[in-house]
Amino acid sequence: MTATHPAPNPPAPAPHGDLTVNNVEVVYHDIVQVLRGVSLTVRAGQVTSLLGTNGAGKTTTLRAISGLLKPENGRIREGTVSFGGRTLSSLGGTEVVKSGVVQVPEGRRVFKHLNVEENLRAGAILGRGRWRDDLERIYTYFPKLRTLRHRQAGYTSGGEQQMLAIGRALMAHPRVLLLDEPSLGLAPMLVAEIFENVRRINREEGLSVLVVEQNATVALAHSDYGYVMEGGRIVMEGESDWLSGNPDVKEFYLGVTEHGQRKSFRDVKSYKRRKRWM
């Protein structure tokens, strides 16, 4: 499969546009440049993964899209973000959500002192649908949340909080969901379950997803297309199948050599190691 092929399962609902990040540069506090010209496309109805190590600029890329840079004193200095013909990069966070792009923050950030159902209802603040119907919809995807609905969110487990954070974002009727490290601090079984759920929602609602991950194996297994970031730039992109078979990706992110043996970082060729800190 090549990059030009359509997604294996075209979405049923009305098609909507691609989300495009075009040559974006982001600086924090007007000094620290984190993104150095990032371009990527989240195709309508696809799951796209954005991989890279700590500090590569993945979270910043998500914030640049969702308009949540400002609270962190960040600013888009160059480039544009657009979705379905609309420019998002000049909009505030509320407007971005209104246009259908919703971010699930890193570390889940559920409202700890609110119960599970109230957390979900807080996601419906823009009133883009009837919240009672939406609650039912979320409970169908995550039946566990229904049984926990009166539990204070701060007392639920990490996996439950991740489902809750995704459910909360879905209450806002996104057309593009931005997921920031859903695997963070979760057991592998749970990570797989969450990615399967995301995949299911993607197929059933035709929701486009951009998922930022350090766990490249699971992200590539559940996405259509992938980008690899290093030092604030995209350094590689391609169909997920192709990426997971690529020797460089295997060596750096999947930790295996071409012969299938696991390898230590120490053994990586020094020129490649340098490249990583670029």
Place this chain on the structure above:
Amino acid sequence: MNLDLLPQLLLAGVVIGSIYALAALGFVLIYKSSRVINFAHGQVIATGAFIAFALTQSGMNFWLAGLLAMLATFALGMLIERVFLRRMVGEPIISVIMVTIGLASVVDGLLHLTPYGAGNFSFTTPAALSGAGIDLLGTQLSRVQLAGVLAALALLGGFTYFFNRSTMGITMRAVADDQMAAMSVGTSVERVFALAWAFAGLTAAAAGVILGLMSGLTLTGLAGIGLKVFPVVILGGLDSVLGAIVGGILIGVLENLAAGYLDGLVPGGGTRDVFPFIVLLIVLLLRPYGLFGTKEIERV
């Protein structure tokens, strides 16, 4: 100890306590959504009460004047948030609190410039409230007291419902919990703050008018309520409406019991002002987050 006095003291305590609760509500509204402690709350209460008084002086119907005063302080709350607080978003909370202290002085100064700056004033009791009261527990409850309690409880009940059931109320609590997460689903944090200040202003005027009707209007007395709400909200838990109700009534009752039973034992009296604070200290030693406050959830 004369137990015959007890029902009367309790009843008077509940009446004044429910007004304290209403006064504290505005305080809780702001704290709940933005974690800001508003030291200018007493001044807003006084502003509301005197706006209503000025309007009745010019011949307006009492009820209409009260309603307009509530609308005026609704707008005042919004204005304060817009002009002073909004540019403080993201600054350390202590700076924001200092701003409210400054604001308290400024509003106080402005009120002193009005004809109502010094002296005692009283509303002419509206006809509907001037008839005979009712007998309760062997004591008289005047119509003014009754109406005051009912109005206070209605507002308190309304806001409890609002916070627990409406999407906007839940969102206001969500903003208090985690601003960034609230923004991620499209919440306009600015709008939430503006609304909290506006509601605080509205309830402040209501409390001011009721207090004025019950016990007369003086600038220092009304502005002083802003300090009296501290034991109320700290007792009940800074972020709990239910806590404000219980705390208010508790403080009201304690004050009256102290005045009735302890004043005679101390030369000079005045125990009513001290006793609530003694209880406050004890409660804080045992439950630092108040009787109904949010216990911090510590978990990664």
